[in-house]
Amino acid sequence: MSGLAGALPFPASGTSTKARARVDHRNSEEAALVRRVQARDEIAFREIVERYQAKVFSIIYGILRNHNDAEDIAQQVFSKIYFSIQNFDFRSSLLTWIYKITVNECYDYLRKKRVRKLVYESDFTEEDAQRMQNTEAATDQGPAVDTQLARRDLVLKLLAKLSTEDRSLLMLKEVEGHSVEELSQMTGMNENTIKVKLFRARQKLVKAAQRLNRGAGKL
Amino acid sequence: MHEPIRDNLEDYLRGSASKISQDFQAHLEACGDCAGELREIEGQAELLHALRPGKEIEPSAGFYARVMDRIEAQGRASIWSVLLEPAFGRRLAVACATLVVLLGTYFVASELSEPIVAVAPTVATAIPGSPDLSARSSEDQPADRDSAQQQRQRDAVLVNLASFHE
DSSP states (O other), X not given: OHHHHXXXXXXXXXXXXXXXXXXXXXXXHHHHHHHHHHTTOHHHHHHXXXXXXXXXXXXXXXXXXXXHXXXXXXXXXXXXXXXXGGGOOSSSOHHHHHHHHHHHHHHHHHHHHHHHHHHHHHTOOHHHHHHHHXXXXXXXXXXXXXXXXXXXXXXXXXXXXXXXXXXHXXXXXXXXXXOHHHHHHHHSXXXXXXXXXXXHXXXXXXXXXXXXXXXXXXX | OOHHHHHHHHHHHHTOGGGSOHHHHHXXXXXXXXXXXXXXXXXXXXXXXXXOOSSOOOOOTTXXXXXXXXXXXHHHHHHHHGGGSHHHXXXXXXXXXXXHHHHHHHHHHHHHHSOOOOOOOHHHHHSTTSOOHHHHHHHSOHXXXXXXXXXXXXXXXXXXXXXXXX
16 A cells, blocks of 8 residues: 555655644444444444444435335345344545445445346347336436436446445545545545545546446447 | 655654654655645545444443343354354365265275175085085085085085985
């Protein structure tokens, strides 16, 4: 990681980015709570669920825009937290870790949904497909909703091209609105590394969009 | 994208004009490539805002209980699903393969090292004066000689007993 930061001519710490005290994620109140959950303290786990449930729901809803799916995925997220909290190594904040799990679960859900849709549609006759297409056209909710859906579909497709880490980082920056300084504290990485990673992620996103446009142009 | 733009990119996208260096604007006016790439990155950032939830959403009442139900259900299933876990499954497969190889090697090695023992025909040894095949074959192997001799003596006793009754 530091090698990556060194390879690119980003400003060194102390020039444009101020050196900040590293946040010690091992000795915080949150860390004590995590340790209690690691010791299988159910009251502590309940505290984590109650503390982060609204955040998790909002993240899922932001991606999927569906309340029923949000409930199901949120349950799965907390179940995953319960079973894998033993592996939490305190390098990042708990929220960053939960955020990553939540976004991953959303992508798992989207992938499974896509596979289910493909299997389901493969059982259709051409006549069924035509009938369904006509029904969909009749219940079209207007161009505004359509455009929003298309934008969200596009951005989800593009984000799928990034690694889990890059995707979370970019979403924490652009969707959650955290600054580079905050991201540095949340992830335990230095600000230059965050900037390099964000820049690389943005470049990948631009390239993915260009490829998608070229692909659409060929059709 | 060139250095002056790359260095100030995050501050520019965040709208922190005070943090952006003088070089940034100067380079942007001079470099068409950087201006084009920056426009695309700005567009992507705008697109990402579509994922903002808008408002905080609370789950319906009883969410914690539902989470615990799911954990319990998954915990029960995990006793068997542990065999299907990639890491554990891989280790199990390697252990099984190693066991098969070791057992195979053991059986092959034990079969090769087993001594070839000539089967002594007891009927032939029971007939006095007949050539003793077992004795001949056991001559080559001193370890079997004693047992063959004992067998012969037992047979002789049996013959004596049988002839006494007659």
